[in-house]
Amino acid sequence: MQQLEQAVGQRLAADGVRLTQGRRDTVEALARMHGPRTAAEIHDEVASTVPLSSLYRSLSVLTDANVLSAQHGSDGVIRFELAEWFTGHHHHLVCTSCGTVVDVTPTIGQEKAMDDLVEEMAQDSGFTVTGHRFEIEGTCKKCR
Amino acid sequence: MQQLEQAVGQRLAADGVRLTQGRRDTVEALARMHGPRTAAEIHDEVASTVPLSSLYRSLSVLTDANVLSAQHGSDGVIRFELAEWFTGHHHHLVCTSCGTVVDVTPTIGQEKAMDDLVEEMAQDSGFTVTGHRFEIEGTCKKCR
């Protein structure tokens, strides 16, 4: 966990901002939680030390510094998680009923197949491909 | 356009709701606009006949009836477009610089490959897969 903290510190420093206790708590909570979480969910974990408005500010700073990545869910709420340089490349399974999001890590073969698809499909669009987002929609156990 | 209207009428009827003038205007504006549009953008087109709150209600009814599909953008705003039964199944190429969105229609083979990937990746998640969203990120000609 110290190495995570150190890496976070460096990324923040590169942006000219500090790694404060509140930000440390936020990153740690998120690391503990595994997967995308809303500000409210994170706040439940750090409420005693970080008020909601400060949490939002931390999340914003951390996302700018590429420590976290943010995704806007279909329920209109933003979910945060550790960026891929830490968690590894992955995709999301989203429950269209309750909004729950679960990480799915593709095998090398799957990712290769996906990259090939991406290249093929973008072929004559004039775009330079820089990445992809793949989201599997479904209904989770609880909602079925 | 009459066939679109008829199909819309049927879908609404199946939900026990009416195809009113406001809803007709909304669908037509969207058909004219090609691609995902926000409520505000649609409202600009129909402001003289449909107040914003009614527009939101129409969009909700139309989405429930599967006449439209809604997507939550990375700016937290909902964008609506004609559902795929009308536009055909497709994915989006998004320019991460200017936000431009281009439709990409996969070939049968590509879509098959994608479906296989989806099934594989969702395998032991406990989710019942209902669909997928695939977004290719890149830089468009203009922004390069």
Added chain:
DNA sequence: TTCCTTGCAAACGATTTGCATTGGA
């Protein structure tokens, strides 16, 4: 009549911001 629909204004809820205060390098 019986529902569905509409318009307006007010309510909501997640997120953001102004401002005065605190704290770390």
Added chain:
DNA sequence: TCCAATGCAAATCGTTTGCAAGGAA
């Protein structure tokens, strides 16, 4: 010291809703 960071309350803004009036079957 100096400027970023914090805490609180108030403001934003897209979206939703209550309610009374209007409309189609």
